[in-house]
Structure formats: structure tokens, C-alpha cells
Amino acid sequence: MALDLTNLYPLTWKPDWSALKRPIYQSLVQQLSQAIASGELLPGTQLPPQRELANFLGINFTTVTRAYRLSQQQGLTYAVIGQGTFVAQTAQQTVTISRHNSQIEAELGFNASFESENQRLQPVMKQVVSRQTATRLLNYDAPTGSLHQKVVAQAYLKQIGITVPTQQLFIASGGLNALTIVLLALFRPGDKIAVDQFTFANFIELARMRGIKLVAVRGDAGGMQPAVLDKLCREQRIKGIYLMPDLSNPTTVTLTLHRRQALAEVIKRHQLRLIEDDYLSFLNRFRQPALPRLSTLLPKQSVYICSLSKPIVSGLRVCYLVSTLADQPALRQAMFNVNVKTSALDVEIITTAFQTGVAERIMQAKYQRATRANQIFETIFPSQTPSHDRQQAFFRRLPIQTTLTGQEVEARCQAAGIHVFHSDRFLVGPNTPQPFLRISLASMPNAQALVKALTHLKQVLVAQDLLL
Amino acid sequence: MALDLTNLYPLTWKPDWSALKRPIYQSLVQQLSQAIASGELLPGTQLPPQRELANFLGINFTTVTRAYRLSQQQGLTYAVIGQGTFVAQTAQQTVTISRHNSQIEAELGFNASFESENQRLQPVMKQVVSRQTATRLLNYDAPTGSLHQKVVAQAYLKQIGITVPTQQLFIASGGLNALTIVLLALFRPGDKIAVDQFTFANFIELARMRGIKLVAVRGDAGGMQPAVLDKLCREQRIKGIYLMPDLSNPTTVTLTLHRRQALAEVIKRHQLRLIEDDYLSFLNRFRQPALPRLSTLLPKQSVYICSLSKPIVSGLRVCYLVSTLADQPALRQAMFNVNVKTSALDVEIITTAFQTGVAERIMQAKYQRATRANQIFETIFPSQTPSHDRQQAFFRRLPIQTTLTGQEVEARCQAAGIHVFHSDRFLVGPNTPQPFLRISLASMPNAQALVKALTHLKQVLVAQDLLL
DNA sequence: ATATTTGTACATTAACATTTC
DNA sequence: GGAAATGTTAATGTACAAATA
Numbered sequence: 001m002a003l004d005l006t007n008l009y010p011l012t013w014k015p016d017w018s019a020l021k022r023p024i025y026q027s028l029v030q031q032l033s034q035a036i037a038s039g040e041l042l043p044g045t046q047l048p049p050q051r052e053l054a055n056f057l058g059i060n061f062t063t064v065t066r067a068y069r070l071s072q073q074q075g076l077t078y079a080v081i082g083q084g085t086f087v088a089q090t091a092q093q094t095v096t097i098s099r100h101n102s103q104i105e106a107e108l109g110f111n112a113s114f115e116s117e118n119q120r121l122q123p124v125m126k127q128v129v130s131r132q133t134a135t136r137l138l139n140y141d142a143p144t145g146s147l148h149q150k151v152v153a154q155a156y157l158k159q160i161g162i163t164v165p166t167q168q169l170f171i172a173s174g175g176l177n178a179l180t181i182v183l184l185a186l187f188r189p190g191d192k193i194a195v196d197q198f199t200f201a202n203f204i205e206l207a208r209m210r211g212i213k214l215v216a217v218r219g220d221a222g223g224m225q226p227a228v229l230d231k232l233c234r235e236q237r238i239k240g241i242y243l244m245p246d247l248s249n250p251t252t253v254t255l256t257l258h259r260r261q262a263l264a265e266v267i268k269r270h271q272l273r274l275i276e277d278d279y280l281s282f283l284n285r286f287r288q289p290a291l292p293r294l295s296t297l298l299p300k301q302s303v304y305i306c307s308l309s310k311p312i313v314s315g316l317r318v319c320y321l322v323s324t325l326a327d328q329p330a331l332r333q334a335m336f337n338v339n340v341k342t343s344a345l346d347v348e349i350i351t352t353a354f355q356t357g358v359a360e361r362i363m364q365a366k367y368q369r370a371t372r373a374n375q376i377f378e379t380i381f382p383s384q385t386p387s388h389d390r391q392q393a394f395f396r397r398l399p400i401q402t403t404l405t406g407q408e409v410e411a412r413c414q415a416a417g418i419h420v421f422h423s424d425r426f427l428v429g430p431n432t433p434q435p436f437l438r439i440s441l442a443s444m445p446n447a448q449a450l451v452k453a454l455t456h457l458k459q460v461l462v463a464q465d466l467l468l
Numbered sequence: 469m470a471l472d473l474t475n476l477y478p479l480t481w482k483p484d485w486s487a488l489k490r491p492i493y494q495s496l497v498q499q500l501s502q503a504i505a506s507g508e509l510l511p512g513t514q515l516p517p518q519r520e521l522a523n524f525l526g527i528n529f530t531t532v533t534r535a536y537r538l539s540q541q542q543g544l545t546y547a548v549i550g551q552g553t554f555v556a557q558t559a560q561q562t563v564t565i566s567r568h569n570s571q572i573e574a575e576l577g578f579n580a581s582f583e584s585e586n587q588r589l590q591p592v593m594k595q596v597v598s599r600q601t602a603t604r605l606l607n608y609d610a611p612t613g614s615l616h617q618k619v620v621a622q623a624y625l626k627q628i629g630i631t632v633p634t635q636q637l638f639i640a641s642g643g644l645n646a647l648t649i650v651l652l653a654l655f656r657p658g659d660k661i662a663v664d665q666f667t668f669a670n671f672i673e674l675a676r677m678r679g680i681k682l683v684a685v686r687g688d689a690g691g692m693q694p695a696v697l698d699k700l701c702r703e704q705r706i707k708g709i710y711l712m713p714d715l716s717n718p719t720t721v722t723l724t725l726h727r728r729q730a731l732a733e734v735i736k737r738h739q740l741r742l743i744e745d746d747y748l749s750f751l752n753r754f755r756q757p758a759l760p761r762l763s764t765l766l767p768k769q770s771v772y773i774c775s776l777s778k779p780i781v782s783g784l785r786v787c788y789l790v791s792t793l794a795d796q797p798a799l800r801q802a803m804f805n806v807n808v809k810t811s812a813l814d815v816e817i818i819t820t821a822f823q824t825g826v827a828e829r830i831m832q833a834k835y836q837r838a839t840r841a842n843q844i845f846e847t848i849f850p851s852q853t854p855s856h857d858r859q860q861a862f863f864r865r866l867p868i869q870t871t872l873t874g875q876e877v878e879a880r881c882q883a884a885g886i887h888v889f890h891s892d893r894f895l896v897g898p899n900t901p902q903p904f905l906r907i908s909l910a911s912m913p914n915a916q917a918l919v920k921a922l923t924h925l926k927q928v929l930v931a932q933d934l935l936l
Numbered sequence: 937a938t939a940t941t942t943g944t945a946c947a948t949t950a951a952c953a954t955t956t957c
Numbered sequence: 958g959g960a961a962a963t964g965t966t967a968a969t970g971t972a973c974a975a976a977t978a
Contacts (some may be wrong), residue, residue, distance in 0.1 A: 022965060049942060060969045065944070066933075082976025110608070118606040134593060138586040138783035138946045140578065173641060173785070173807065180648075180806045184677050188655055205805050210653050212680060235975075237945095266890035309808070315606035317641070317811050337673050338648045338806065339641065340777075343785050345593075346811050493945060517963055528948050533965070549964045550955025703954075856978095 011048040013041055017057055026060055029068035029074070036076055036206065039329060043092065043424075044431055047077065047085040074155040075208050080427050089406060089424040089431055090204075091331040105417030106453030109251075111395055112443040113310045114369045118360050121313055124353045126262055128345070137348050143341035144173030144332055151350045156359075161293050164322050171334060173315035173342045175279055175307025176202055176262055181277055182211045182303050185334035186327060187240060192242040194272065198426040200249045203242060203277075213243075217427035223253040226262040233270035240273040245294045247280050247393050249428045249439040254389040258289060264297035276301040282311035282328045282363045283392050300324060303331075308350055308393060310442075311366070312359055317376050367392060373394045373441035373450055378453045383468070397423075400435055400466045409437070409466065416460045418453065473517045478904055479516040481738055485525055492527055496535035497542070504544055504559050508780035511560065511873055512890075515545065515553040517527025542678050545631040547895050557874060557892040558672075561663055574921035579717075579863055580911040581778045585830050589781055592821045596813070602889055604817050611809030612800055612863065613639035621817045624827075628752045629761050632790050637854045639812045642785035643747055644670055650743055650771050651678045654795060654800035662700060662709040666894040669718045669826060671710060671745075684897035691721040694730040701738040707739040713762045715748050715861050718906040725759060732765035737810045742770040750779035750831045751860050762932060768780065768792060772801075776818055777911075778862060779834070780827055784814040835860060841909035841918055848922045852936070862910040868903055868934045877905070877934065884928045886921065 015031045035041045047053070050068060054061035068085050071077045071201075079085040088162045128134065145153070148168040157164055172178040179202075187193065187210030195203070197216040207214050217236055224243065243263075245255040255263065267274055276295040284290050289444060295302030304322040312318075323331055353359040370392040378384055378398050384396065402409060406424030413420050421438045424431075439457070444450040461467040483499045485919040518536060535704070536553050539545045547553040553693035596602065613621070619919045620635040625632055639806045640646040647670075655661065657679030657790055663671070665684040675682050683706055686696045692711065700706060711731075713723040724867065735742055744763040752758050763770035764775070772790040780786075803810075838860040845864050846852055852864065874892030881888050881934060891897075912918040929935040 020707050025967080031948060051942080062944090063968060064969080066968085068943085080976080081974065085943065112608050115607040118603045121606060122597065122603050125602060126594070129590065129593035129597050135586045135590050138589060138781045139583040140580050173811075176804075176808050177806060189679050199579045202805055202808075205801075209805065211657050215679070219625055314608045315809070315812055317807065317809070319954070333673075334677070336644075337670055337677065338645060339785065340644050340670075341785070343641075343814050345814065349813075362649075378839070413478045493946080521962080530949085530965090531947060536946085536964085547964060548955080549953065550962070552963065 004455060011056060012045055012054065013047055013053075014058065014136060015053075020057065024057075025067040025070065027064050028064070029076075029301065030071045032067070032071050033074070033076060036062060036087055041087050043087050043089045045087045046113060047087065048375070049084060055424055061277075070211075073208070080430060083430075085095065086430070088427070089427050091268060092210045106456055107419050107443040108453055108457060109419035109421045110443055111438075111440045113394065114316065114366050114442050116445055117369075118313050118315070119193075120362050120365075121349065121353060124356060124358050125349055127356070128348050128352050137344040139379050140341060143339075145169075145342060145347055149344075149347050149351045150291060152354050154207065156354055157306065157320060159320065160229055160278075160281045161290050162283060162296060162322060168322055168325055168328065170321050170323075170328070170332065170335070171175050171341055171342050171347050172319045172321050173346075175277065175305055175309060175315065175319045176206070177339065178305045178307070178319045178321045179203060179275070179277070179340060181321070181331055181334045183207065183336065184301070185330040186273060189213055191239040192236060193275075194229060194238050195264070195428055196225070196243070196248060196251065197428060197432065198248075198251050199242065199428060200244065200277065201421075201425045204426070204428060211323060214428045215409065215420065219251075219253070221253070222259050223248060223251075223255045224259075224263060227268045228257070229263065230266045232436060233266070238270065239274060241267055242275045242277065243294060244277045245306050245397065246278060246291070247390070249279070250397060250421070250423065250436075252390050252393045252395070254291070255294070260292060260294050260297060261455065264426065269296055269299070271301065272299050276304045278304065278306050279310050280392075280394065281306045283367070286367055287391070295322070311363055312353060313362075316349055318347050318378050332400065334466055341451050369447075370442065372447055376450055377439065377441055377454060380451070380458055395440045397440050398437045398439050399468045400437055400461065401468045402435065406435070409435075413457070414458060415439075416456070418457050418460060420457070479520065479524060480516055481521075482697075483521075483525065488525065492531050493535040493538065496532070496584055497655055499537045500535070501537050501542070501544060504555055509555050511555050511557045511696065513555045515550060515555065518610045522615065527569065534686070536611060540681075541676070541679060547765045548898060551898075554898070557895050559873065573729050574924055575887050576909075576921055576925060577887035577889045577909040579906075579908045580620040581782050581862065582834050582910050584913055585833050585837075586635055586781050586783070588826055588833075591820060591832055592826050593817055596816050597643070597844070605812040608809060611701070611807075612803060612811065613637075613810060614812070617812075617815050617819045620822050624822055625788060625790065626776065626794055628746075628749045629758050630764060630774075630790060632894060636790055636793055637794065638796070638800065638803070639810050639815050640787045640789050641807055643745065643777060643787045644674070645742070645785065646773045646775070646787045647674060647745070648806060649789070649799055649802045650773070651675065651680060651683065652806065654741060655680055656844070659707040660704060660741075662697060662706050664711070664716060664719065664897055665896060665900065666716075666891060666914050667710065667717050667896060668712065668745070669889075669893045670814060672896060673893070682896045687719075687721070690727050691719075691723045692727075692731060694727070694734045695819075697731065698734045698738070701734070701740065706740060707744060709735055710743045710745065711762060712745045712747065712935060714746060714751065715858070717747070717867065718863065718889070718904075719893065720858050720861045720863070720865050722759070723762070726835075728762050728765065730761060732762060735766055735769070740765050740767065742815050743770045744770060745855065746772065746774050747778050748862065749774045750862075751835070753831070754835055762771055763790070771795065779831055780818055780821060781830075782815055785811065786815050837915075840915055844915060845907065845922060846907055848919070848926055863906050863908045866905045866907050867936045868905055868929065869936045870903065872933050872934075875904075876902070880932055881905075881925070881928060884924070886925050886928060888925070 021027045024080050050064040051061045054064045076091045078088050084226050150169050192213045194215045194217050196219055216226050219225055247254055294306040306320040308318045373390050406422030409422050423436045444453055489495045493819055518528045518532040524530045544559045545553050545558050618637050623632055658685050660681045662685050664687055685692050687693055694865045715722055747862050763772040774788040803860045874890030877890050891904045
């Protein structure tokens with residue numbers, strides 16, 4: 001058999017056999033990582049099947065399995081049974097979304113929250129620190145919030161449709177911090193969590209850091225499909241599900257009442273732990289009729305996360321977290337381990353803002369500004385059919401047509417002074433036929449600046465022939 | 469061979485063979501966990517050797533390996549090559565240290581920081597929120613601290629012996645949060661970190677949650693022994709080392725200059741990443757001569773963590789974190805993922821306290837109060853030879869004699885209204901012949917209350933015949 | 937509808953390292 | 958100082974599950 005096997009196996013990736021050191025699987029991952037970093041393997045490329053690569057290298061195929069698994073854990077690849085293993089769209093870049101540093105003319109990427117409303121809080125801050133009792137906010141007491149702070153939280157939660165005793169409530173240092181706590185407390189490395197195909201980029205990273213595997217559930221225009229979720233749950237041991245039922249990030253899909261009920265039914269049947277991220281909670285107060293929070297349909301298996309970054313202010317790190325009584329000890333424990341305590345000063349300012357009516361005025365103002373921002377968006381991008389449930393979204397989805405990678409698209413916008421995020425950043429698992437940009441509407445200082453920024457964006461997209 | 473094998477194998481633990489389901493290793497861990505929870509297996513018990521248990525159950529011994537490994541990851545057991553696998557001292561309880569909720573007469577467990585000094589910060593808070601620019605603290609900008617805040621941090625760091633450009637500095641939400649960030653950014657599940665045999669309990673938990681294995685390094689009266697560390701590093705792939713070189717928690721050992729140099733040499737030789745936790749940084753300003761921060765001896769491989777909870781105030785979550793330039797991106801990334809940003813308001817209050825001299829006065833006051841508290845401790849427990857380097861410790865070590873478990877000792881003190889921590893909480897790996905209590909000196913409101921609490925503690929210990 | 941391709945999970949085999957006697 | 962006991966790690970073998978043609 002003096003055949004030249006090299007040509008019989010037209011492998012998309014041929015690791016250097018002579019460079020393989022023991023342990024083989026680690027050596028393989030290193031080579032893979034390098035091939036991706038060097039651009040030799042582009043995002044989306046299908047890697048050789050485990051058995052073929054093993055054959056090529058003369059090793060057992062489960063050793064390749066192990067290498068591929070490690071590369072998956074590092075976010076380099078994803079695999080689908082029956083299809084193959086592929087280089088992830090996000091393999092080359094860091095997906096995390098944060099405030100951009102460089103000089104950017106138009107901030108349409110990072111999702112702030114109409115920050116000029118923050119000035120309304122100055123009197124509140126003054127009031128809080130002037131109290132005789134102010135220095136009590138500075139000690140180690142009440143790490144998850146004082147009773148008084150929880151009572152105020154309880155009142156707000158009631159307004160948005162959640163009735164809960166204070167024992168089931170605690171206060172974390174922001175929404176992402178709450179998610180960190182939940183992943184640490186209620187999940188273990190190796191657990192699987194179901195998510196939308198496009199989901200919160202920082203959650204993807206966080207799950208990766210915790211060693212949790214995300215399972216993408218296909219959705220339609222109405223969001224995640226209950227039948228698909230049901231199927232996936234029957235197939236594999238999925239432990240939890242992460243959802244943003246209202247204006248899901250980045251798709252801006254809001255689940256209808258019927259979809260909520262159907263999903264709740266499936267989640268209940270499979271005993272998934274639901275993590276409901278209600279980052280725009282305050283909008284539910286303006287909705288007629290209000291939509292039920294998904295977790296209220298599943299009170300025994302849910303964690304409800306209510307960050308105040310968007311409704312009130314982003315710079316104070318405060319988030320209400322609702323769970324079952326049974327989960328409280330584990331959650332508190334995890335909170336001690338990552339935070340020791342939530343800053344009582346930050347919480348007290350939010351609390352006082354609620355009590356004095358300032359919070360109410362801020363939420364009203366943000367509602368108005370979000371409405372206006374969406375009108376502007378729909379004027380400039382008229383192809384985006386106005387939809388009732390997106391009228392107060394803080395960002396919008398803008399489909400594009402291109403064969404470029406997400407990185408390239410972002411880079412071209414960046415070169416024009418525009419910061420946007422490509423859908424690839426939010427992608428879990430296999431690529432999708434329909435890429436889009438997420439356009440933040442809440443980060444420019446005023447309506448005028450937003451008009452200018454969006455107009456400029458449109459010009460750039462047209463010039464690049466990206467607009468659909 | 470109709471032998472009754474049951475008696476030939478006097479196993480300390482006999483899992484129920486008939487109850488074993490597949491996957492076997494998981495089923496085994498479940499049974500083990502139950503046996504420990506029910507008290508059937510006590511802390512310290514040696515489990516059957518992997519091969520014997522496998523024999524007994526008729527399975528392959530590496531399946532037992534796998535089960536034992538999982539139980540180790542969960543903190544239930546620890547194993548030593550050549551010796552065996554044992555039930556961990558901390559298996560039954562949660563080790564995390566946090567503020568106690570119930571009515572406690574004497575708080576000598578949780579380690580606060582002379583919280584009555586907090587009142588000095590009220591004018592500072594007022595000043596900060598009264599500025600025209602105050603609402604700028606409320607947006608998403610400068611997630612790791614503004615330049616101005618970093619310059620002030622830089623000045624403080626210089627005072628305690630660290631000269632660093634602001635590019636290598638960032639501000640996290642408290643010391644534990646900084647540790648979380650470091651473990652997420654610079655380590656992976658499965659990595660090993662060397663620690664003192666007794667170390668910060670929350671770090672133990674944090675490492676466990678991150679899937680990082682801690683390797684206990686034996687120490688003598690002078691702290692960790694460089695030769696032992698060297699040996700362990702030669703034996704296994706250790707990636708990092710976590711140290712509190714000044715008044716190490718809970719042992720109160722301060723490394724001498726020579727020990728620092730010797731350890732630095734070993735750490736350098738094995739290219740370990742050093743995590744230096746300088747939770748009492750301010751004391752170095754009062755030391756004559758000052759001791760070099762260990763990380764300054766290893767500038768290329770260190771992360772230096774300088775929480776301001778103890779030096780200034782515990783309720784504001786602020787910590788300075790110094791790293792190499794190369795590590796900054798990964799650290800910032802991890803910070804975005806768990807915090808989004810550090811509360812700029814909290815940081816600004818600390819910053820202004822430094823600028824106005826209030827911080828200086830607080831540190832002076834805490835120095836005095838710590839000195840007084842240690843005098844009180846040594847008066848009441850005269851057997852504890854006064855040692856120069858412990859004169860300003862925030863807690864002290866009190867050896868006890870007993871065969872009781874740590875939990876039982878704590879429970880008996882608790883029953884008398886005294887909150888203390890037993891050394892088992894801080895223990896990594898095999899048990900030690902010399903248990904002790906960690907007595908916090910900084911949590912009682914004043915000297916009088918401390919005298920009363922310590923006197924009461926002494927009575928209780930004498931009555932229980934625990935005092936050495 | 938069924939066979940083939942592809943990935944996954946778990947147990948087993950083998951080689952190794954450290955401790956203790 | 959060597960043998961036995963003990964735990965660790967990597968690689969392989971086996972069974973299975975899903976996707977696709």
C-alpha cells in the first residue's frame with residue numbers, strides 16, 4: 001500500500017504530525033489555535049471529521065474528540081452531531097461588549113441608557129449622603145441589601161408584575177454580576193444551558209469562563225420555538241435556560257403571551273432552571289396590557305434578574321435578583337465569594353430615587369426618549385417595518401448583506417468613525433444565513449446627534465453595498 | 469471461591485453496589501456525598517483505595533479515580549499520592565466567611581475594620597456628590613477607573629512601596645472581586661495554584677468554583693517554606709501562587725525580607741504567576757524599615773491586589789489591582805464580564821478621601837486602634853507571646869486543644885453568643901495537628917466591648933477545656 | 937426508511953509519580 | 958534503598974445518538 005494518502009484525504013486542516021508532542025490532544029489544540037489566529041483557518045471552516053484526522057495522524061479518534069472538545073471549551077470551534085466541527089465565527093476576536101475607548105464619532109455599538117438623564121440623580125445623591133445615618137452605608141452589614149432597600153425593591157417589582165416576599169429577593173452589583181452569581185451558584189462546569197441562537201454576548205463569555213456549554217435553540221420571528229426546545233431537551237441533559245423575553249438582546253424580539261405560555265410549559269416539563277433577564281423591566285409598566293414575566297409562570301424553578309442599569313442609571317451597580325427560597329443560600333454564598341457585599345451606597349441612591357419619585361421621572365423620560373429614538377431609526381431606515389413591540393427598544397436590528405466576516409464589517413464602520421456590533425458577536429453555534437448589525441439607540445447624547453450618526457451610518461453602509 | 473469477600477475488605481466506605489446506576493462514576497459521587505452529609509463518613513476518614521473499591525464493586529479502578537476526582541472538585545475530599553483519599557474537614561459545611569446574621573453578642577469571627585472610623589467619610593461623600601461634575605460618575609465611562617482616580621491610586625501605591633505607571637493599574641470592586649477577575653482572566657479550570665496550608669477561606673471557595681486546584685505548601689513559623697514550594701513545583705505543573713506576605717490570613721505570619729527573597733527566587737525559577745494579596749497594605753507605611761512588596765521582586769509575573777476595605781472603608785467596594793501590561797487586556801476583559809464597570813461613585817469617594825487627607829487620618833486611627841486591640845488580646849491571652857510583627861494585626865490566632873471538629877467548636881462558642889472561626893475553615897488539604905481559632909479584633913465597636921468579648925471567650929474556652 | 941457519517945459519553949488499558957514501609 | 962501502596966494522566970475501545978443523503 002504505497003499510496004499517497006495526503007491526496008486521498010483532502011483535509012481542510014492538516015496538523016503537522018512531526019510537531020505533535022505529548023500530550024497529543026493538547027498539542028493539537030495548540031496547533032489549531034495557531035492556525036486560526038494566523039488566518040490559515042477562517043471562521044466557518046469545517047474541520048476534518050474526528051476519524052479522518054485521527055487516521056491521518058495515526059492516532060485514536062477519541063484523542064481527536066478530546067482535542068476538539070477542548071477547542072470548543074475555549075470558544076474556538078463548535079460541533080454538531082452528524083454535521084461536523086467548525087471554526088467559530090467568534091474564534092478570532094473577543095466577543096465581550098464594553099465601552100469603546102478610542103475616539104468614536106458615532107457610538108451605535110455599546111448600549112448605554114440615555115445617560116443625560118443621570119443628572120436627575122444629583123439631588124438624590126446629596127440627600128442620601130446628608131442623612132445622619134449615611135455612614136451606616138459604609139460598613140459590612142446587610143451584604144445583600146437592607147430590609148428597607150428590599151421593601152422598596154419589592155414595590156418596584158410589583159409594578160412590573162412580580163409579587164415576591166423580601167426573603168426571596170436580594171440585591172447584586174449589576175445585572176452581569178447577578179448572572180455571574182447565578183452561574184456560580186446554580187450551575188457547574190459541564191452543565192448545559194439553552195439560549196437563543198443570538199444572545200447577550202457577555203453571557204456567552206461568562207458561560208465559557210464558567211465551563212458551561214450553551215445550546216442554541218432555533219427561533220422564528222416570534223423568538224425561541226418551544227418545539228425545538230422540547231426536542232433538544234429530550235435529546236440531551238439540559239439544565240437551564242437563559243432568556244430575555246422582552247426585547248431580547250440583540251434580536252429585539254418580545255415573546256407574545258402565547259409563546260411565553262408554550263415555552264413555560266416546555267421548561268416546566270423538562271425541569272429546566274430558568275434565568276430570566278429583564279434588563280428593560282420598566283417598559284412593562286407602560287405596556288397595555290402588561291405581559292407576565294416568564295418567571296412568574298414558573299415560580300418554582302426560576303431566577304429573575306432585574307438590573308437597574310437601563311431603567312435608572314448605568315453607573316451605579318445595582319440589580320434586583322429574585323429566586324426561590326431554596327436557591328437563596330447558594331446564591332448568597334456565591335455573592336459573598338465574588339463581591340463580599342453590594343455597595344450599600346449605590347443601592348441607597350437607587351432606593352431613594354424610587355422613594356422620592358425621581359426614579360419615576362427618569363423612567364418616564366427614558367420611555368419618551370426611546371420612543372423618539374425608534375421613530376428616528378425608522379425614518380432613516382424605512383425598510384425596517386415599524387413594529388408595535390419595538391417602539392421603545394434601546395437598540396435595533398439592521399439586516400445586512402455581505403460575505404465579509406463580522407470583524408471586517410465592524411472594522412469598516414469603525415474606519416468611518418462608527419461603532420456598531422455585528423450579529424456574529426452574539427452568535428451561539430452554527431452560523432446563520434442572515435447577518436445583521438445591532439444599532440444602539442441609547443448611547444448618543446441627544447436626538448440630533450442620533451440623527452447625524454444614523455445618517456452617516458446609512459451612507460457608509462450604502463457605499464459599502466452592505467445595506468439589504 | 470465461595471469466600472465472603474465482605475470481610476476480607478474492611479472498607480471504610482461500602483457503596484451500595486445494587487444502587488449503582490450508569491454513569492457509574494456519577495452514581496458513586498452521589499452516594500459518597502450522601503454518606504458524608506448523613507454523617508456516616510466523618511471528616512478526616514480515609515476512603516478505600518481506588519483499586520480496592522474498584523475490586524469490591526467489580527469495576528475498573530480508573531472509574532473510581534474519576535469519581536474521586538469529581539468529589540475532590542466538589543470539595544468533598546482531598547487526596548495525597550501514596551497516602552490515600554480522605555474526607556475533607558470542610559466537606560459538611562460551607563467555608564465562606566461573611567457577616568453573621570443572627571444575634572451575636574461578640575463578633576470575633578467576621579473580620580471587619582474598625583467601622584466606627586467610617587464617620588470620617590461623611591464630609592467626603594458630601595463633597596463628592598456636590599460637585600458639578602458628580603453626575604459624570606453615573607455613566608458607563610471609564611469602567612476600570614478614570615485617569616485621575618488612577619493617578620491618586622498611583623500615589624498611594626508609591627507610599628506603600630509600589631511604583632507603577634497608570635497603564636498597569638486598574639480599579640476593581642473590592643479585593644475578592646479582584647481575585648475573581650484574576651482567576652477568570654489568568655487561570656483555567658484544572659490549573660493548580662500553590663497556597664499556604666491555611667489560607668483565605670473565600671479564596672478556597674472561589675478557586676473551587678473556578679475549578680482550580682489548590683496545592684497546600686507546608687510552612688514553618690516564618691510562613692511558606694521555599695524549599696517545599698520548590699519541591700512541589702518540580703513534581704507537578706503548578707501555574708500560580710497566592711500569598712498574603714503581610715499578616716497572612718489566618719496565620720498572622722509576616723514574611724521576613726529573607727523569606728521574601730527566597731520565595732521570589734523559587735517563584736521566578738518555576739515561572740509561577742504570583743497573586744499578592746496585600747489586604748493590610750497601609751501598615752507598610754508605618755513599618756521601619758518598610759518591607760518590599762513581594763510582587764516588586766517579581767514584576768514580570770505578578771498581580772498585586774490592594775483592597776481598600778481594611779485600610780479605608782469596607783462598605784465601598786474598591787480595590788487597586790496592579791499587573792503587567794501584558795495581562796491588562798485579559799484582566800479588563802474579565803472585569804467587563806463580571807462587573808461591566810466598577811462603581812465610579814465608590815471609587816471617587818475613596819479618591820477624594822486620599823486627596824483631602826481624610827484617608828490619612830483614617831489609616832492613622834486604624835493603626836492606633838489595631839495596636840490597642842492587640843494589646844488587649846495579649847493581656848487577656850498572655851500565653852500568646854507578643855510578637856513585633858503582629859502588633860497591628862486585625863485578627864489573631866489562638867491555638868486550642870480538642871478532638872472536636874471545627875464545626876462543633878464553633879457551635880459551642882456560638883451557643884455562648886460568640887462568633888469565631890475555627891482553623892478548619894482555612895485549611896487546604898490534609899489536616900494539621902494544631903487547630904486554632906481566628907479571633908477578629910476589628911469587629912467590635914470599641915475597646916471596652918472587645919475586652920468584654922475576649923474575656924467572655926476565655927471563660928467559655930476554659931469551661932470547655934479548649935484552651936491550650 | 938435505512939445506512940452512513942459524524943460527534944459524544946463513558947469505561948478500560950497503560951504508563952507513570954509519589955509516599956510509605 | 959527497593960518494593961508495595963496509592964493516586965494521576967493520557968490514550969484507546971466500545972456503545973450510542975443525531976443528522977444527512
